Amino acid sequence: MLHSPLPGPLERGPAHEPPRREMTAAATSEGERDLMPSENAAGAMHLSDYAVMLRRQWAVVAALTVLGALLAGGYLLVAPRSYTSHTNVLVTATTPGADTSSRQSGINLDTEAQLVIATQTVTTAADLLDLPAEEVADLADRVTVTVPPNTEILTISFVAPTAQGAQEGAEAFARAYLETRRSAAAEGQETDVQALQARIDALTAELQEVVSAGAALPADSPQRARTDERVAALNTQLADLGSQQRQVRATPITPGRVITQAALPLSPSSPDLPLTVVAGTLLGLLSGLGIGALRHRADDRIRTAEDLRRRTGVPTAAVLPGELREAEVVLAPPVGADGRAYVRLRNLVTAGLERSARRVVLVAGVRGGGATVAANLAASLARGGEDVVLVCADVHGTTAGDLLGDSPSTGLVDVLAGRQELDAVLRPLPGLPAVRVLGPGGDPHRVEPLLQARRLRVLVDRLLGTASVVVIAAPATTQSLEAQTLAPVAEAALLVVEPEVTVTREVTDALDCLEAVHRPVLGAVLTGRAARGGARRARQAAAPERGARADGRVPAGAGRAAAPARPGPRDSALR
Template identity: 35%
Template sequence: MRTPAARTLADYGVIVRRSWWLIIGTVAAALTAGFAFTSLSEEVYESTSSILVLPTASDTEVAGARTAGQVNLDTEAQLVKSTEVAVAAAEALGSADPDDLVSRVSVTVPPNTAVLEIAFRAGDAEAAKAGAVAFSEAYLEHRRAGATASLEGAIAAGTVELDAVKADIAAAEDELSGMDSGENGRSRLEAELDGLQQQADEIEAEIAGIEAQQGAISPGRVINQASAPGKPVSPNAMFNLAAALGIGLPLGLILAWARHRLARKVAYPTDLVERCELDVLASVPPAVKFQRREVFGAYSPGGRVFSQLRNVVSSQLTHDQRVIVVAGVAPGPAASVVAANLATAMARAGDRATAVAANPSTTVGLPELFGTDSVPGLADVWSGRVDLAVATQAAPRQPSLNVIGPGAAARATGPTSEAAAETFSKLAEAGRFVVVDAPPLSCSADAQLLAGHADAVILAVQSGRDSIGETAAAALAMRQIDTPLLGAVLLPSVLGPMNTVPLPGARREAPLAPAVSEDETPTDSLEPVEDLETTQVIPAVRSAAEPR
């Protein structure tokens, strides 16, 4: 049993080509969904303002902060979305839901800057601008209030300390005023009073400095004013369509792969290789048209395919190996078409060949394809009614090709092992190749019996008609005998007139035996052909130039 080769890029291309309509349909559906989502989505506008954050007296450096400098911008970004700032922004916008405003604001910190970018989204451009302005102003005011509160606390603490010093000064002055000029301790008290006065001056100077600093507080400034956006940021049609394509294309490929793996019918040569473990000897392209019920011309596209098949088959057989059985998978003309064209290609190459019709159930038989008579034929030979030489006819236009029809009792008698071996042996002695059109394996075991006495087997598979399971089973049945299975020939799904049964009036008349309806009479009850009054003796080989 052969092992399939590793999958190549060309194999994936076949899978895509096999289900291109499914992939395109999935992508189209995804793009339609993306377009519908874009059309139905509410428009969202975004306005952004940029604030340069400046350090204040209340700022202290944070160890391990992501941003360098005295101001930790990550902390400031969180403050923009704090409840206090949101409430102030809601008051400015006249909104009653600060939480809704917070959900629509976003803050980013550009790398290596001291800038906060405050973006606000709303349903229209003016509302987006107003929201960005409101949050910017509320944040700056909150930062200014925080810095001012810190300085005011320092001023209040300084004032308390100054009042205490002034109280000490007043007490020292009162005590000093009650002393005489030369009284003991006066000089010490005067020195102490001078120290208190100096301390009070220092505190006053410090308070004055804080008050000056309070007047010069600058928590930051807006360096890029928010403006009304000209177009919405959402929905983004290009992004949505690109996302739809990014989802639809992989999904389509997955569906194509699933269809390939779950397919029940043979459609491409890769199906035979991967799922049936069959070598593909030849594949007739779907572009090849079957116009008439006859073999392909030598230089037609189909004729070239079977000429190449002849070369492949002959290269795999030795001189003593001559008998080739062509078996179909399901009832139909596939095996007959392959056998007739292969035998014709062998004859065109100069080989003596004999085409044997052992498949009575086909819609088109070898005699019809070659223009010969169906009777007497193989079944008549096996039943002893005629000799093999009498049943052998020359094919018109192919002097080196002989044809043996199915015979008058083809459906009433089947091959026996002894008869098949004897027939093939005689035909192989008379010619270079013997090509046997065998019954389909899905409804008869005759092909396996015939193949047991042949030198090689070829399976004829029709795409879109033969199932993968039946094809694999047919290959397994042929591998169970000793005859080598060379591979398979894949025919297109459309065989034109080959697939139709001809009307009764269009059938060739059998000149040698009376017509038998349905041909269900047992062979043993038939009289020998030679005893019939209407019998005419036919030479073993009819001249191609003789009129029919």
């Protein structure tokens, strides 16, 4: 019989270290596993977790992404429309005789931009738009002014609920701005004219005084000559000032001009269709990713072998692709996906118990499935040449009845109570006599005190006298503590984990129970999800075991004529 090497120690050493600690050390020494404590694994997201999260939470992410896009579309339907129209105004110097360039004339375009939204300009624009007084207050908030770089241009933009209103508002503000500049320039021009006129009036008065004084002087006197010279100088000054005054009055005022007329907007500027849809979709996607990550972190269910290893530190001994029937034990065909998985499990058990004098393995489901795995493991061991005894310690289960075709009335409880002899209750498995089944027996309510007595170890020792391997099918660890009660008579244990329904806490609780009695866990069997409501189990295209039906279940009465194994030398009454 071939034995496959198994990483990690399987028997208890002198130090009696907890099983998970042994497995962690073994896996680390071989460089195959990087086991982490479940609490660290539960609190940290790895890079691979994000891909797993997307695969598992894709429906939530997709739903929220679509919802975000739909909400954006709904907003576009109900949001008020806004239209924006733009006009460009070239700013020129208004100072008479100044250079037309705003840079050389000293025009500050930032100041001019503020002039567009000044109170006088807003009031003028409101008059041009013929707006009521209550709408004038927020008129400046609907105007924006920008200055393109390296230009003498102001871009005036106006927002309105209608396209026509936006166009008219932009034109009104451009006209109001130019009119404000024109008025300011005209006032400055008038101020200059008045200043020149004041100087003219002063010189004229002085000229009159000089002329009057000179008329009283002799014509050939030196004083008369000086007076005449003064009169000539004053006349020259008056002529110059008059010329300047006429020039100021004749200088045209050029506040600037509109170089781009306001156009009628063809589409609303707000809300922005592409931006709103992209923003809504992106927000929905981010919300989906966030909620999906929270759901993924809160979801403690075991789904894959990687989940099991990372969260609990338990290696996967085998993965069964087929579904398990609920509350029914079925033998899998030896050839097929399930059959190969059980062969792998058999090799792991035989290698793990190779150096042990007591070849006893406990199989317990976390939520269920332990009986089916234990029965198929016993059958696989028997096909490999072992003499196997299957102990159906789940006294409330139907394992023995499903395998033998009828429910034995006597069994484990009766032997432990001393009411029956061992050889009288052992029954060969129909079609596979190398497997003998020890049913639970009657009065299951007395099983707990009987299992805690020394008689259980004596019973297992007697079974080892007639068989090479003893497989104990224990109840689910989430339903009772009988698996922990049975563990001390076994040398190793196997856990059965149902994906999608078993949570990490349940697996760690099962490990803690076995660690408390210093029993190592060889690994976990990851089963297919239990078939509910009579769903059919996935069939494998393989020939059935001789004496078994096509679904792998042994029919009642088949092979029942096989003689039971001869009792061993230690087959005596249990005391």
